[in-house]
Amino acid sequence: MSNETTFYGVKEIARRANVSIATVDRVIHNRSGVSEKTKKKINDIIKELDYQPNILASRLASRKIISLAVLIPKVSEETDFWESPLKGISRAETEIKKYGVQAIPFFFDLNDRNSFNAKADLILEGNFHGVLLAPSFVEEAKQFTEACYSRKIPFTFIDSDLPDQHNLCYIGPHLYQSGYVGAKLLTYRLKERHKVLVINISRATDNYNYVQIEEGFRSYFKDHKLPGDIIRVDIQDTDNLSVSRELTKVLNDHEGIQAIFVTNSRVFAVAKFLEKSKRDDISLIGYDFLKENINYLENGLIDFLICHKPEEQGYRGLMSLYETLVLGTRIEKVQFMPIDIITKENQAFYMN
Amino acid sequence: MSNETTFYGVKEIARRANVSIATVDRVIHNRSGVSEKTKKKINDIIKELDYQPNILASRLASRKIISLAVLIPKVSEETDFWESPLKGISRAETEIKKYGVQAIPFFFDLNDRNSFNAKADLILEGNFHGVLLAPSFVEEAKQFTEACYSRKIPFTFIDSDLPDQHNLCYIGPHLYQSGYVGAKLLTYRLKERHKVLVINISRATDNYNYVQIEEGFRSYFKDHKLPGDIIRVDIQDTDNLSVSRELTKVLNDHEGIQAIFVTNSRVFAVAKFLEKSKRDDISLIGYDFLKENINYLENGLIDFLICHKPEEQGYRGLMSLYETLVLGTRIEKVQFMPIDIITKENQAFYMN
DNA sequence: CTCTGGTTCGGGTACGTACCCGTAAATATA
């Protein structure tokens, strides 16, 4: 701490190179109008002095505003999960607004691929300096980010990753391992043979997220050679009635189910069903720190929630663009969020 | 997001008040030399415009360096827990160094109250603008912080709290609830009557932290009316041999112990003992994300670790002083850290 | 030779705030 190094500025560079400040400035921002010779001379001095621009002065002098676009699902009745990332994004924005950065949100419908495309086109027209997006629709997102790449607009993924793209970074969970943790918790107190149920409640059953999670979940059983059955159910209609109907059926068909794992935040729907049908003998685990889920955690119907810090994802996502565009910092390309375990007892202190 | 509000500066205030910028400046920093009348006029305008000073310009123009003192235990052979807060503090420092803030660390010995006093005196002589400290010794810390208070030096507590002091804020765990969570995890798969062991490994057995944790731990059993025994052992000598001797004795005296709860980070010492004596039938829970603990988590001897984000504590602690002294932000007086649950499966992604 | 156009560069002002220095007015002191 407090290593006393003197900071040199453009003035010193100009002095040493026998040129004006303006010329140094031109080199730093590689604008035109500088001969190769002086350019080299100045660059050498910059390296020698390990010049670090003063962001304060830089942002103060530059009156231009940096605009960042945010492309995420809208908060629907279906799930208010996306409230959290948005909150984090807002927090980041207020923090960097004073440096002349603004963020413009674009919301798409998770049940409508076209809405994604429409908003993406709007962003491309908008001449933004950077983009933060949730690549929920794989093909559409790839197309969009390729357009960004060719326009040299940096972009960051949150919530789920698209490997091998030209993204600045990915900030989100390691989904496979998250499912793995879910399996561990689910089986932690199951003694002999188990009989567990995996439920996917979503219109889009082919969603990349769920596939990854379930893979991790099943791997745990394989790795630990746990004997027993894993039953699997897809529920495409997300209303309470449909969920109730499907669950009744499944629990009738398969007797002796001891535990249920829900692959997303709609675990509260299952909790509601278990509450009504008075099945408090079944352990229940699901995702995300939503109010409804917390309620069922409180009254014991949900045993554990797993959460990946959605607010932090939004915050960091926007900051990653700020750090790149304004500060010029190097960013870690993959930043996995922790796989947080939430129980009735520690939920009051959770940081989303 | 992006609510377009025009920012007004001192210049505009000066214009409206029919005074010079210098006078406005005097009012803002309530320096002397302004008549009550103009002072009021300017203050009214400041309120009306909801004036927010431009930190960039402010820190740029002010060449004075703000010095913060950090008073925490030194990293000893006994425990390298304090590495993490220090890391967080360093991270915060590099982040705010560009705004002319520096942090000077002072380390005391957890086994020597006098070393705390000595360093505290050094800090008082040093004319610092703010102090971040871990009040490990209650009486000594009270005396020190009172001196800070009378000198109007703001100070923040981390790791443990001293209620009713004039501290800026406390950033750390809710110890009672943390013990409560420990009990939950410990008993989660114990079916019938339990027989559990609580171990406190530390020279200072009267430490405020441990007392609080144990209280929470025991409350869980009371609240859930769990039948069974809680055995308690104090181990004052922290070397492996002593730990081994004490544990052998206790496990002989009390047969059928199913689980052990260690109230601090020295749980690895217990794990080592269990490993040697091949007692993998006993569940083990303890504190903190230390390398040694993680190793035992990996090979299954430790079931859960509880952790309170020590690095984050250090980071936030220093930032709280920065936010107060530089930004003039209001700070939450009590900021509880989450009670994180770490297992073999999610440890790779934990954020300390 | 002059004229044009491009290249290369420096002077100077601005960003919003901090603070030194000087001065006019008000008040106290002789």
Added chain:
DNA sequence: TATATTTACGGGTACGTACCCGAACCAGAG
């Protein structure tokens, strides 16, 4: 009334960088 002291305020410069505006210079065309 003359002088000293205090009070209240304004002018102006500096912080480090961005960028506009023009100037000097050079090459080639006429």
